[in-house]
Amino acid sequence: MLPMHEDFIDQEVIAEVKDVWKRLELRVGIFSKKTFYALRGVSLKVFKGETLAILGESGCGKTTLGRIFLGLEEPSRGEVYWFGQSIKTLSKRKFKSLRPKVQAVFQDPTSSLNPKIRIKDILFEPLSINFSITKEEGLRQIGEALEKVSLSEKVLYCYPHELSGGQRQRVALARALILQPKLLVLDEPTSALDMTIQKQILDLLKELRLSFQISYIFITHSINTARYLATRIAVMYLGKIVEIFPAQALGKVPHHPYTELLLSVNLDPFNPVKPNLSAIKGEPSLAFDEVKGCPFSPRCQCKKTNCQTLSPELVEVSPGHFVSCFERI
């Protein structure tokens, strides 16, 4: 089973997707459309108290997966479970009572905060929608939420544009935390921020997870941030999860060829090794057609003959380490 990273991570499943497919239609001309699958049979569990990083390049379906976990998008096929219950089967009332428990923070706080209302109202809105609550109690909780994200109460009467990027992202975080969620989906929450601010937000997230025992789904394209924040990493390629492993195993176990590619092109400023350019073959493409075999096989260095015809399953090769590659099984 999964290794224990910190004592409070346990086997309780907070959220789960089972064999989720998502079909999208893309306009290619004025009249013609092309369909492609953003997700192709993804199954993933999120355990209590963990930070699960979903790592992948643009177009791999990581954001779609995040939105499906949030219940913002319905899968074309497959089931989504919150706290053990399939959200499709939930009554409207039950769904509404669980909604505050699963919250989101998006990449760009400039576009995810309403520019026309003050921070106070931005933070009060989730409370008034989800709970019947008095103004005084609301203000008290808003104060608490601001304290959690280390913002002073001075910002309450500001509009989003009056704040700096880092402050805005803290407001977005406070808005999610104010509902005391059990699961937070963080979709590239730091990539729109400056370097020094990024680090502050990452450290804040680390701290919040430990003190409030929230689970995170952390969507990122950066191996370094995944390594820094995550307890478990799932690597996606063209709508499929190709590998899942405990974060501390990164770079220390035989990885999926795609994970190895990502590692080999990662530029570490403090450990400058010559990256292996010959490992890069081709470019990622959209999965327009039902891809036969392993999705990574056209770019893979070490493919076998059956890679183009058979699709490898995720197999547990060592405790907590799942790989979908014929070479690694």
Place this chain on the structure above:
Amino acid sequence: MEILRVEGLTVRNRKDSSILLKDVSFSLNQGEILGILGESGSGKSLTSLAILGLLPQGLIVESGAIYYKGKNLFSLSPKEWEDIRGKEISIILQDPLTSLNPVLTIGEQIIEVLEAHLGMDKRSAWKRAIELLSEVGIPEPELRMKSYPHQLSGGMRQRAMIAIALACDPTVLIADEPTTALDPTLQLQVLELLKELNQKRGLSIIFITHDLGVMRYIADRIVVYYKGEVIEVGETEKVFSKPTHSYTLSLLLSYPGSPLNATHA
């Protein structure tokens, strides 16, 4: 040998008389890759616009000079400046989709540069454009000449941008965050292409980025910006192992998992 020198450059916003660049000085040597590191709004891109004489309206150069091969660029006439801009000093920008013209083919856009600056005729410009595309590693260049920007992938588009920038065989290339919008595998390929051009053609490059890993990989020397001022200049290795300014150190500490600690400065 020094090829470009920025000396005491101060730029002011005429509207609110705020100072955007304050006494910026650095030099670029022949065949060198000079990195400019800084956070957003620190004046990195503004410096590159000043070098090209493309400062937005309302911004004025209050004092200072930019010397290119010993000539002060600010003393040039608009016509003389035009001969240098795009021909001897060219630029590639972050997002090739916005800097390429969407209604012209890649070929037309390269030929445009060749005709305007070098006065080439259509036929030889076409041949030269194909050479350029294959130099930057675009497969099937004849076919790609007739492609529109949206038909190319992100990495190919950035290569096409580089081909346009190289069309007149410039001596200085300013690369303003050219790989920020790219995936890591493509990023590395574009960086490697720039390194290769630097070595093969002796192209001097000013490389602007906020990415520490990219900076360490590509730059020979680094200029660090903070709020419109240059606060540190040094060899890449040295800046990364022994930063002298406390702001540089805080930048390096912001890297997740940085081995440095607060006592390094």
